[in-house]
Amino acid sequence: MGTATTNKHQAGQKPAKHIEQRLQAAVRFAGDSGDGMQLVGGQFTATSAVFGNDVATFPDYPAEIRAPIGTLAGVSGFQINFASRHIYTPGDRVDVLVAMNPAALKANIRDVVEGGIIIVNSDEFDAGNLQRAQYSTNPLETDELSRYQVYKVPITQQTLEAVKETGLGPRDAGRCKNFYALGLLYWLFDRPLDPTLSWVNGKFARVPAVANANKLALAAGYAFGETAEMFAVRYQIRPAELQPGTYRNLTGNQATAIGLVTAAQLAGKPLFYGSYPITPASEILHDLSSYKNFDVRVFQAEDEIAAMSAVVGAAYAGAIATTGTSGPGMALKQEALGLGVMTELPMVIVNVQRGGPSTGLPTKTEQADLWQAVFGRNGECPVPVLAAQSPADCFWSAIEAVRVAVKYMTPVILLSDGYIANGSEPWKVPDPERLPKIEVRHPTDPATFQPYARDENGARPWALPGTPGLEHRVGGLEKADITGDVCYVPENHHRMTELRAQKVANVLRDVPDQEVYGDPSGELLVVSWGGTFGAVRTAIEQAREAGRSVAHVHMRWLNPMPRNLGEILKRFRRVLVCELNMGQLQLLLRASFLVDALGLHKVQGRPFMVSDILNRIDELMGGHAS
Amino acid sequence: MSASSDKPELAAKDFKSDQQVKWCPGCGDHSVLVQVQKVLAALGARREQTVFVSGIGCSSRFPYYMATYGFHSIHGRAPAIATGVKCANPDLDVWVVTGDGDALSIGGNHILHTIRRNVGLKIILLNNRIYGLTKGQYSPTSEFGTRTKSSPTGSIDHPIHPVSIAIGSEITFVARTVDVDVQHVQYVLRRAAAHKGTAFIEVYQNCQVYNANAYGWATDRETKGDNVVYLEHGKPLIFGKNRDKGIRLNGDVPEIVALNQVSPDDLIIHDEKAADPSMAFRLARMLHPEFPEPLGVFRAIEKPVYEKLLMDQIDAERAKRGPGRLEKLFRSGSIWEVAETGAA
Numbered sequence: 001m002g003t004a005t006t007n008k009h010q011a012g013q014k015p016a017k018h019i020e021q022r023l024q025a026a027v028r029f030a031g032d033s034g035d036g037m038q039l040v041g042g043q044f045t046a047t048s049a050v051f052g053n054d055v056a057t058f059p060d061y062p063a064e065i066r067a068p069i070g071t072l073a074g075v076s077g078f079q080i081n082f083a084s085r086h087i088y089t090p091g092d093r094v095d096v097l098v099a100m101n102p103a104a105l106k107a108n109i110r111d112v113v114e115g116g117i118i119i120v121n122s123d124e125f126d127a128g129n130l131q132r133a134q135y136s137t138n139p140l141e142t143d144e145l146s147r148y149q150v151y152k153v154p155i156t157q158q159t160l161e162a163v164k165e166t167g168l169g170p171r172d173a174g175r176c177k178n179f180y181a182l183g184l185l186y187w188l189f190d191r192p193l194d195p196t197l198s199w200v201n202g203k204f205a206r207v208p209a210v211a212n213a214n215k216l217a218l219a220a221g222y223a224f225g226e227t228a229e230m231f232a233v234r235y236q237i238r239p240a241e242l243q244p245g246t247y248r249n250l251t252g253n254q255a256t257a258i259g260l261v262t263a264a265q266l267a268g269k270p271l272f273y274g275s276y277p278i279t280p281a282s283e284i285l286h287d288l289s290s291y292k293n294f295d296v297r298v299f300q301a302e303d304e305i306a307a308m309s310a311v312v313g314a315a316y317a318g319a320i321a322t323t324g325t326s327g328p329g330m331a332l333k334q335e336a337l338g339l340g341v342m343t344e345l346p347m348v349i350v351n352v353q354r355g356g357p358s359t360g361l362p363t364k365t366e367q368a369d370l371w372q373a374v375f376g377r378n379g380e381c382p383v384p385v386l387a388a389q390s391p392a393d394c395f396w397s398a399i400e401a402v403r404v405a406v407k408y409m410t411p412v413i414l415l416s417d418g419y420i421a422n423g424s425e426p427w428k429v430p431d432p433e434r435l436p437k438i439e440v441r442h443p444t445d446p447a448t449f450q451p452y453a454r455d456e457n458g459a460r461p462w463a464l465p466g467t468p469g470l471e472h473r474v475g476g477l478e479k480a481d482i483t484g485d486v487c488y489v490p491e492n493h494h495r496m497t498e499l500r501a502q503k504v505a506n507v508l509r510d511v512p513d514q515e516v517y518g519d520p521s522g523e524l525l526v527v528s529w530g531g532t533f534g535a536v537r538t539a540i541e542q543a544r545e546a547g548r549s550v551a552h553v554h555m556r557w558l559n560p561m562p563r564n565l566g567e568i569l570k571r572f573r574r575v576l577v578c579e580l581n582m583g584q585l586q587l588l589l590r591a592s593f594l595v596d597a598l599g600l601h602k603v604q605g606r607p608f609m610v611s612d613i614l615n616r617i618d619e620l621m622g623g624h625a626s
Numbered sequence: 627m628s629a630s631s632d633k634p635e636l637a638a639k640d641f642k643s644d645q646q647v648k649w650c651p652g653c654g655d656h657s658v659l660v661q662v663q664k665v666l667a668a669l670g671a672r673r674e675q676t677v678f679v680s681g682i683g684c685s686s687r688f689p690y691y692m693a694t695y696g697f698h699s700i701h702g703r704a705p706a707i708a709t710g711v712k713c714a715n716p717d718l719d720v721w722v723v724t725g726d727g728d729a730l731s732i733g734g735n736h737i738l739h740t741i742r743r744n745v746g747l748k749i750i751l752l753n754n755r756i757y758g759l760t761k762g763q764y765s766p767t768s769e770f771g772t773r774t775k776s777s778p779t780g781s782i783d784h785p786i787h788p789v790s791i792a793i794g795s796e797i798t799f800v801a802r803t804v805d806v807d808v809q810h811v812q813y814v815l816r817r818a819a820a821h822k823g824t825a826f827i828e829v830y831q832n833c834q835v836y837n838a839n840a841y842g843w844a845t846d847r848e849t850k851g852d853n854v855v856y857l858e859h860g861k862p863l864i865f866g867k868n869r870d871k872g873i874r875l876n877g878d879v880p881e882i883v884a885l886n887q888v889s890p891d892d893l894i895i896h897d898e899k900a901a902d903p904s905m906a907f908r909l910a911r912m913l914h915p916e917f918p919e920p921l922g923v924f925r926a927i928e929k930p931v932y933e934k935l936l937m938d939q940i941d942a943e944r945a946k947r948g949p950g951r952l953e954k955l956f957r958s959g960s961i962w963e964v965a966e967t968g969a970a
Contacts, residue, residue: 293948307706468674473695
């Protein structure tokens with residue numbers, strides 16, 4: 001990754017340290033779940049983004065809120081990839097690991113590149129912590145870490161020393177050690193301190209002693225890098241050439257929340273969000289609860305079923321009705337979702353996928369709810385399904401989902417996943433004036449109104465309670481075509497089933513043709529969907545740079561699938577579907593297009609590494625491109 | 627109740643839909659339907675402002691027969707769906723029609739939470755103590771030992787009592803009536819319609835096919851006087867064919883006393899507005915045959931209504947922060963500019 005190195009001597013800088021230019025680096029902060037790793041990870045990200053790097057992040061935290069201190073179960077990590085060029089992933093492996101205790105070292109060591117930097121808080125490597133991390137010998141005293149550059153820094157002691165003047169007790173003082181580690185990393189990567197200093201001033205405005213202590217710890221960490229005769233090199237990563245504009249760093253869940261609010265505003269309607277707390281979707285609920293001045297009506301339901309049912313009711317009464325959940329909650333929502341299909345009302349269901357089945361891996365990512373989205377209801381019950389490809393793309397996907405739901409009068413499922421929901425990337429802030437309005441029509445004329453008449457898209461009218469003369473009844477029983485009366489006539493049920501299917505097929509009018517990245521035809525086509533976009537696109541770029549004839553199709557709409565997709569698949573000798581499940585899209589493609597698609601499957605609760613995909617490409621094509 | 631003076635008055639027949647009513651002959655559902663139509667007309671309700679939401683079961687066919695807006699939904703979920711309707715449009719008059727299985731078995735969770743939130747819904751629970759639509763299995767209100775198709779040797783489930791459940795869930799209005807007493811049904815409906823917040827009505831009614839004599843004791847001319855006691859706010863609990871009996875508290879426990887042996891002042895004076903629900907709960911625990919079962923309004927108190935609190939918070943946030951502007955939302959948090967030449 002290192003491209004150019006220069007010796008840079010600056011006047012007044014005591015140890016003349018070597019500065020190395022890099023295109024990209026990945027850093028991971030790891031510590032106990034109470035050590036504030038997510039916080040300093042967020043700060044490093046914000047600073048790097050403001051500095052002008054492209055950034056991608058990946059938090060990795062345990063399901064337990066506070067697992068026993070010092071144990072492997074309690075390790076919380078936050079990874080940041082930052083670069084002077086465009087990047088799509090948080091990085092397969094890290095160049096620098098900060099390990100605040102032995103457990104953090106043990107849990108993360110396998111992800112550090114050979115020769116990479118490991119900064120450990122040596123104060124925490126005592127007998128108790130070593131035992132809790134299941135180390136029989138102290139790794140700092142053996143040759144276990146000989147393949148890495150290990151820096152033993154007494155972070156706890158140094159922090160206590162640095163904040164002594166604030167008069168904080170040892171407990172509060174010790175809690176500043178994450179800022180010390182952050183300061184040291186800021187020095188190592190030549191980052192400015194100002195963004196974090198001003199953040200601390202705002203965040204701890206009411207507790208000046210704490211603000212002061214955190215600032216002192218940050219400065220002390222930075223100074224340690226500067227003065228200690230320990231680090232031979234520091235690194236610079238220049239600003240990336242991003243498209244001009246205003247940027248903001250967003251996680252996928254933040255982007256989904258803002259996207260839903262935006263969609264409701266574009267439709268000129270209140271936003272209803274009925275939800276039951278569930279990892280990893282709860283942040284959408286939290287964020288939307290703070291947007292009440294946009295007429296956001298948040299309903300925290302008693303369970304997933306009630307949340308979905310309330311969405312159906314709110315859609316019936318005219319709100320932009322939405323919900324968010326994850327796998328187990330999705331399973332509970334399916335019955336009421338079927339009612340939404342039968343009553344042909346517009347609503348959006350966001351499924352932030354996590355490892356399953358059952359409770360599975362609540363905080364870990366997976367893409368194994370595709371079948372549940374496409375097939376998960378009783379009866380013939382088609383629903384449009386789309387998947388966001390990155391954190392910022394959740395914004396655009398949420399708007400698109402609402403637009404389609406309203407236009408075609410149907411529930412729409414938006415698939416996100418734990419990886420993009422918690423990961424972040426810079427989002428180019430759009431001009432709200434330029435976002436196309438979402439057209440909403442409500443009938444008012446009793447003379448022409450029929451509850452189940454259809455427009456040119458196959459959508460029935462969205463007649464709102466409160467409209468004089470349009471009183472009518474809807475429900476879960478089969479409807480007579482046009483009138484909507486309850487109807488058990490055999491031919492009518494067949495016809496209505498076809499009409500509902502046709503309506504979902506009509507969504508293709510709003511689905512652009514599938515684009516192919518790379519050669520339009522050839523040896524190997526790699527297909528992916530959802531949050532794996534970054535890893536797969538990076539792998540394809542690298543394989544192509546290495547001379548491979550590979551192309552990439554990343555699907556946004558899973559149901560219906562783009563009209564030219566089948567034809568694209570047939571232009572390649574081989575098709576490889578990469579997904580974080582055991583072959584769900586693979587099966588859909590095989591069934592839909594009679595193509596002998598191969599698969600790359602991973603269900604480890606973790607995203608693809610670029611190397612996973614490159615290795616599979618090597619396997620299929622022979623030789624080494626990676 | 628949304629009434630409007632500039633529109634023509636509606637008669638009960640104006641609330642009848644064009645659909646043929648398909649309940650069994652003699653079913654109490656017919657009576658309740660007719661009383662609802664009469665009461666809505668009498669109160670000046672507007673069809674377009676009125677929504678009937680139901681779940682699954684015989685009672686849940688109700689919305690098809692009303693010329694209002696209607697939603698025949700899925701089993702047990704009507705309170706949740708109706709809550710969504712109320713959140714989207716708090717101005718609508720929303721009624722939920724449910725049964726003992728729909729409300730208390732599959733939908734038990736939703737009833738509990740809808741009641742505790744005090745959502746502005748009128749919930750009518752038609753309690754025939756049996757599953758009718760699925761052809762005769764015991765329900766959560768069936769008495770212990772009830773013999774049905776699914777309990778041929780007697781049900782081993784203990785029943786729950788809707789009014790007790792409602793009071794335990796912090797209901798603000800709860801009443802009980804019996805289908806054949808049409809005047810009383812109308813009275814209770816009018817009271818419910820006027821209530822702000824969740825109004826919960828239990829209607830005793832037989833299932834002519836599967837539980838034909840569930841409430842004979844409460845309806846037969848000969849026995850009902852001794853088996854029911856009508857609750858009237860501020861009045862003592864007096865009952866009996868000859869109105870010669872009353873209920874008083876013996877310590878903490880209600881007991882039946884002969885009026886000629888006590889002063890009326892010793893009897894329980896009904897207070898539907900009592901802030902403490904304990905007495906209402908005690909009354910709900912008076913069960914046949916040990917006691918006459920109370921009919922009427924057990925509890926009617928005022929408490930903030932969910933959908934109003936929801937909208938009040940939105941109004942307060944708008945007053946404080948101004949109406950939402952996307953430009954401002956997009957640019958909140960930490961933002962940075964990238965200039966034409968690269969980074970800023």
